[in-house]
Amino acid sequence: MKPKKYNMLIDLIAGARPNFMKIAPIIDAIKEEQKKDVKISFRLIHTGQHYDKNMSGSFFEQLGIPAPNENLGAGGGTQAEQTASIMIGYEKLLMDKPSDLCLVVGDVTSTMACAITAQKMHIPVAHVEAGIRSGDWKMPEEINRLATDAVTNYFFTTSDVANSNLKNSGVEDERIFFVGNVMIDTLLKHRPRFQKPSVWNEVGLEKGKYIVMTLHRPSNVDEEEILKSLMDEIMNNTQDIPLVFPVHPRTAKILKNLGISYDRLHMVEPLGYLEFNYLVENSLAVITDSGGITEETTVMGIPCMTLRDSTERPETVTLGTNELLGVNPKAIKPAMEKLFSGNWKSGSIPELWDGKTSTRIVNQLLTLFA
Template sequence: MKIINIVGARPNFMKMAPIIEAMNRYPEQIKHLLVHTGQHYDEKMSKAFFDDLGMPKPDIDLEVGSGSHAEQTARIMVEFEKVCLREKPDLGIVVGDVNSTMACTITAKKLGIKVAHVEAGLRSRDMGMPEEINRLCTDVLCDYLFTTDYVADRNLKAEGVPEEKIHFVGNVMIDTLRKHERKAESLTLLHDWGLEAGRYATMTLHRPSNVDDPHILAGLLEALADISRDLPIVFPIHPRTRKMAEKFGLEHFLNSGDRIEGIWCTEPLGYLEFLHLNMNAKMVLTDSGGLQEETTVLGVPCITMRHNTERPITCTEGTNRLVGNDPRKVKEAAEAVLRGDWNFGQVPEKWDGKAAERIVQVLLSHPPTAV
């Protein structure tokens, strides 16, 4: 069985790493290539993830770079088609919900190549999110739909997906976390930076809905600055967010000095460094997706600055709470964490570090055949 594994952005690396490791246990049955579309093109930010996760260097790098959604998607499709025609794989595996996920799925299917989607069935019901469009288009085309939880299963069945395509395997992101958490624990970053476990928060903030509007970004930063008077916030700032803060004249909220106080900005961190910080944090404030899952497993309160989530199980069973981008609600949630008024929940079913092996076993027992 010849498989092409496809990654395009940093979150994809964390999901693909355990799948590659699981495939390597079956060298006689599975031959695989790793294709990096280059959708996320920041070498410093991407390289750190490959190094931390012990992933092999991509066999093929399409180097598509940035651009509008249409431009980027088109370039990926053109370049990935060449790869498919040359390599003639039996199966393509896509992960997550970035433009590369959708573009490579469409390209492979039009060439008669079967496709598997890891992290299928997640739904925010927000068509204003480009990721939701990518998820819907990908799932309707794929032949194997590997889901993280029962909610995703239910979503797919409600959309008319045949049950034989749906495979509840668990969460490959958690495979990566479980594999690396001991190594992350051993880092000395807290000591090096003069931090104490449980005496700081970590934060990510990058979504256009939060950072592209000056009034919304100003309100959030002001609320976060208030929170940081009681608990310093370590903020590995996304280049996009830094750019918008400077554009709107809001950089005075951000501290990049030597003393850790207020909203303390760092350069983007590697996977292990950020995991080290998050596992020791009092709380995590975020607008990302994967952190909602990681904090649920780590047992760390997560305040998600979004109005919806494609990962609702992190709210119903985990440590996550949606607060939107209302500054008052963000502060109220942080105050609740500080006074201990938080639901610490439980780890969802099959989030046990074995999802990738389940995926490989499905492929070995139900190998792809020609369309």
């Protein structure tokens, strides 16, 4: 039997570090279909939202992502300025060269901006990681999620919770596709290739004898007193083991102003995907305010403490290794006591987090557009 013939051009939107991990396996899945003589192609669009090499460039190299077909060059500025720049750039591209579908991932500014622009240009939108909600409107990402899903045609979800969120907001069942988690596709593919970062030998790290920390949310790092209280509680309750802290550029400035320094606190520049996950996989635990990292720790079975009052990924708590500590620094001590006593939960892996999500997404798109 000859393969079915399609003639479909998909715009893949990537603008910030989390996007690249989600786009990479979708590109792989499309290329697999192309090998079967299926007429599907993609146009990789880098919005330029993250323009620092440490925040984006190395991810293209490490994850085998091809050079972008287009770079909108949005650059820095406020969220409104970035949104406007991305929308203007993408609109011009679509006016000149329209596509059949705009596929956006996650919840960054680029996701929302391109989804709205495409829909206004009468191009359907598919949202990967649709339906996740934190309920916290103070988070810019939550506004991005709500706005994106409001103009989405096809919803690809990571969990039953996300499915329910969408149904409760009035989305019809036939537009919701429970496919799993593309982040885990990337994790499982590249896990054998994780690379030991230079800090490992520089400070003499040992497997299971250090903690990885990431902090970047404004609620934790923008106010000096809050950040200092968090750092003091963390350092006072982690016994004498090293902490490795890849520092987000926003956080680095504030830490410098505070003059925070401990011999066993190793602050390093943002790491590449392979180096960072090598650290996570071999750590005792992770302290973070990121959402994506809680998914990776869940699959790798690493205890994770999230310094937030809410999470858009509740399955990492109900099923995985993550615990939501909140933003009160006093919650850190009992969590550390639980960790060091060996009583942290083991967790399990959520349904369909199996490394095959991107294949399910592309197959579903081919069915929809046949």
